[in-house]
Amino acid sequence: MSEPRILPQALRLVRRELRSGLRGFGVFLTCLFLGVFAISAIGSFTESAKSGLLADASALLGGDFEARLAHRQMSSEAIALLGTRGDLSHVMSMRTMVSDDHGSKRVLAELKAVDDSYPLYGRVGIEPQQSIEEALKNSTEFGALVEQPLLSRLNVQVGDLVRVGSAEFRIRGIITTEPDRTLSAFTLGPRFMTSLAGLSATGLVQPGSLVYHIYRLRLPDRNVVNQLKEELQSRFPDAGWRLRTWREASPRVQFFLDRMNQNLTLIGLCALLVGGLGVSGAVRGYLNGKINHIATMKCLGAPGRLIFTAYLIQVLLLGALGSVVGLALGAALPYLLKWLIGDLLPIPLAPAVHWYILLKAALFGLLIALVFSLKELGLTRRVSPAVLFRGYSDNSGKDPGTAIRLAVVIAAISLAVLAVSTSTDQRLAFWFVCGAALCFGIFRFVSAAVVSLARRLPRASNPSLRLGIGNIHRRGSPAASALFSLGLGLTALVIVMLVQANFADMVNETVPNEAPSFFFLDLQTQQVAGFQEIAESLPGIRKIQHYPTLRGRITAIADIPVDLAKIAPEVSWAVRGDRFLSYAAGMPPGTKIVDGVWWPDNYAGDPLVSITADIAKGFGVAVGDNLKVNILGREVTAKISNLREVDWTTLDLNFAILFSPGVLENAPQTHIATIQVPPDQEEKAFAAITARFPNVSAISTREILKNVSNTLGRIGIAFRSMAAIALFTGFLVLAGAVSADQHRRIHDAVIFKVCGATRFDILGAFAAEFLMLGLIAGMISAVVGSLAAMGILRGLMKMTFNLHPGTIVITIMTGICLTLLLGLLGTWKALGQKPAMYLRGE
Amino acid sequence: MREPMVEIKNLCVSLVGGAGPVNILRGVHLSIAGGETLSIVGPSGAGKTTLLMALSGLEKPTSGSIRVAGVDLTTANEDGLARFRREHVGIVFQSFHLVPTMTALENVALPLEFAGADNPAEQARTALAKTGLGERFGHFPGELSGGEQQRVALARAFVARPSLLLADEPTGNLDHETGLMVMDLLFDLQKEHGTTLVLVTHDKVLASRCNRAIHMLDGQLSELTGGRA
Helix, strand or coil: CCCCCHHHHHHHHHHHHHCCCCCCCHHHHHHHHHHHHHHHHHHHHHHHHHHHHHHCHHHHHCCCEEEEEECCCCCHHHHHHHHHHCEEEEEEEEEEEEEECCCCCEEEEEEEEECCCCCCCCCCEEECCCCHHHHHCCCCCEEEEECHHHHHHHCCCCCCEEEECCEEEEEEEEEEECHHHCCCCCCCCCEEEEEHHHHHHHCCCCCCCCEEEEEEEECCCHHHHHHHHHHHHHHCCCCCCEEEEHHHCCHHHHHHHHHHHHHHHHHHHHHHHHHHHHHHHHHHHHHHHCHHHHHHHHHCCCCHHHHHHHHHHHHHHHHHHHHHHHHHHHHHHHHHHHHHHCCCCCCCCCCCCCHHHHHHHHHHHHHHHHHHHHHHHHHHHHCCCCHHHHCCCCCCCCCCCHHHHHHHHHHHHHHHHHHHHCCCCHHHHHHHHHHHHHHHHHHHHHHHHHHHHHHHCCCCCCHHHHHHHHHHHCCCCCHHHHHHHHHHHHHHHHHHHHHHHHHHHHHHHCCCCCCCCEEEEEECHHHHHHHHHHHHHCCCCCEEEEEEEEEEEEEEECCEECCCCCCCHHHHHHHCCCEEEEECCCCCCCEEEEEECCCCCCCCCCCEEEEEHHHHHHHCCCCCCEEEEEECCEEEEEEEEEEEEECHHHCCCCCCEEECCCCCCCCCCEEEEEEECCHHHHHHHHHHHHHHCCCCEEEEHHHHHHHHHHHHHHHHHHHHHHHHHHHHHHHHHHHHHHHHCHHHHHHHHHHHHHCCCCHHHHHHHHHHHHHHHHHHHHHHHHHHHHHHHHHHHHHHCCCCCCCCHHHHHHHHHHHHHHHHHHHHHHHHHHHHCCHHHHHHHC | CCCCCEEEEEEEEEEEECCEEEEEEEEEEEEECCCCEEEEECCCCCCHHHHHHHHHCCCCCCEEEEEECCEECCCCCHHHHHHHHHHHEEEECCCCCCCCCCCHHHHHHHHHHHHCCCCHHHHHHHHHHHCCCCCCCCCCHHHCCHHHHHHHHHHHHHCCCCCEEEEECCCCCCCHHHHHHHHHHHHHHHHHHCCEEEEECCCHHHHHCCCEEEEEECCEEEEEECCCC
């Protein structure tokens, strides 16, 4: 008789087993569903947002092609060339103060002056409805469109007059949508839109003013945009402009989306890992319930391999079911979001099914299911038919065999490789994998240590406490599983909470006592003395700083053109377009020279430059190397004379690139100034300076930080939501473990009652057990989470780390309360079980 | 006159099943003196186990009264009944009902722990030694034979020196030889402690070892030898 083939037999067994439904697999399916959903939803949302950005790229950029210059207009030759290629639009933007007609109230606004061709793509939404040409047309007075906050801050209405610089503007409407402003996540004030002629009349555009000239082009065929960019770069190599095509419309937003996706995916993976414990527990519980069945099949001649294969297929099928539901909902999320709140989202969504994302999430789900169930499946091969004769069985401590252990290791490594290889920041993903493995190791060790310690504890005099401790170390106890799952979930939450709290600290701590109250931009050279005079007369004035500022672009590093130079990614911002530059005779306060020397007083030699040490490191340059900078079309080559370390968190005025005196004094420039006054004097100081210098833009540090805090808060919601999924999964696993243990608890409770235990004794025993588990899980999570957060903040983000005891206490309390609640809910049935009924049933 | 250990008057127990209420005990009267041994025999479904459960306070009577060791079980609440069991009653089941995740010693110590006794482990050890399981303190039920498990259950039932021991077919799951050994042990311990014993059994030989035997049929008692029913 030939040996029957395993697979058909296994499939037949699977069909029979699954006929009885999915009872006992609730936690298994939910854990996989949640984890796979989290990963696929984040990925699908990101891809849909990126597709949306690309689809609307021309509208978001304001054209198919954009050339942006600081301070100055494009050369007429370049304008002429662009004019032959398509429809050209010229827009100017700057920050400025807008005041009411009487000059009694002033607010900072983002001014945008547009020509008649604006917008090339999309339309400006105006309330009351009118065309932009009509709204901005110059009759006897200039027209302006503003955003609603400007009206409320100035207490004016549509139809009122406002002043900007030396010109008056009639507000003709409220801007409800602005096609090319969707992505400006960080702005310092509401929009003020007028015509180019209107801006010119303000008198604000002075040499060196912080004004941008933006030229946009609508091409007949936007696919030729790269050739146009190359042509412009080769024909006008020294133009000093920043060129962007529609393909590069939103690099920062895309970068931000990628980072968010990356970080949220890792937290999602964390949820999936915690869910893995649920998978393991569910499979263990299911197979424990099948031991007699397996033993019977073995008695009847079924080989271990057949049993293993049959249950492996079941686990894979059920894993696929949980994952498919998760994938479907994850893929549907962008569609749902667009349908429900599409208009409220700051990013256009173009929902589509992204197979790569779904495949990645499915693979994560499959590998998690395998990693966490193979050991339990392997143990089915070890079930002895003798169990049928003895009545009790215990598989704990049994070895599933070398092949299974090897398979678990291979699946775990595959999981790690998948996590790292599909990540945009592989270094971060690598450390995440290491951290997760370490966390698993720690919690495994701690769980074993707690169980072992509970066994060795001297017998407590209180019977409930003694039984509670006994419940922790007894065979089949859910303690290890509870500590593991709850601990990992709470750890993820502690990490997210601490990282967020430290970001908030960073924002709040940057408002130390010595931080400036205001930054003033576009102070003209001839206004500096007057500014100094007024500032000094302000009551309570503590500090006044001002520096000349120019905008310049680095064109060569150590005599190598910047395009060819090797630049570290963390300082690539320094060569991305124009940067603020300044010059000074004396060293700025709060500066530390780490190499070279500061130039002597009254220095009048060859151009020297001082740069920050991090830029020097990223550029690979040292003291003595040259740096070439293009300032308003003029090339300046300066020798690096020293490297500085700057503490930017003080918000003191400082510059990454500072020239020696005698180089830039004659270039068109403005000044930037800061003052520090007591908080109760800020309003007066603001009024005094903006009234005297209407061209100067005043930026409140408090407002900026509020803006940053709000942005961080919004980002924090996403991270907290993901951590909550991880924690929820942890509770689910705990609930599963308690539920799997319920039959045993009911049996024990009945025997306890028979032996004279009151309900209070039993409740006390269960409460003591879960109280101890919650306390331990909370404490370990607090320690592990704090260490991990410290590693992330100090190691990866190079930030300071503050321990937040409040966060830790809340974590411990959350752990205790929820474990207790969940544990007691799960054991309530045992408590209320009538012994007579149970014993009769037995 | 000394109060009897057990005094049951007109005890009725009805259970509600899917097909309506079922009258399990129908007006049972029974009095058992302290130190007496009583066997209850009768066919399956006669109500023997229900009577035992009512005696232990595990089953609430529908009507009638039960006093055991001076405690009125009909008026006590659930926790009061638990305290009554811990102070006065030991129970031995046919299917042992040990806690599988506790060692033999831990199982035996349970009633003492609930009663807040001093050195429960020490007393449990002594009780186990008396059943001949002195070497098997640390074994779990799954590691013991059926006879050994029932001996652990006997030790657990006697360890708190109850005044009333209720045994529900204690040899029902054991072979003849092992059953005899367990019953010898049960009667020895009963004699040693002077415990009142109520034994439910199908085995007439076993029943005859008691001072008194009563027969139960359709929820009512009839005296077989001596005493009153």
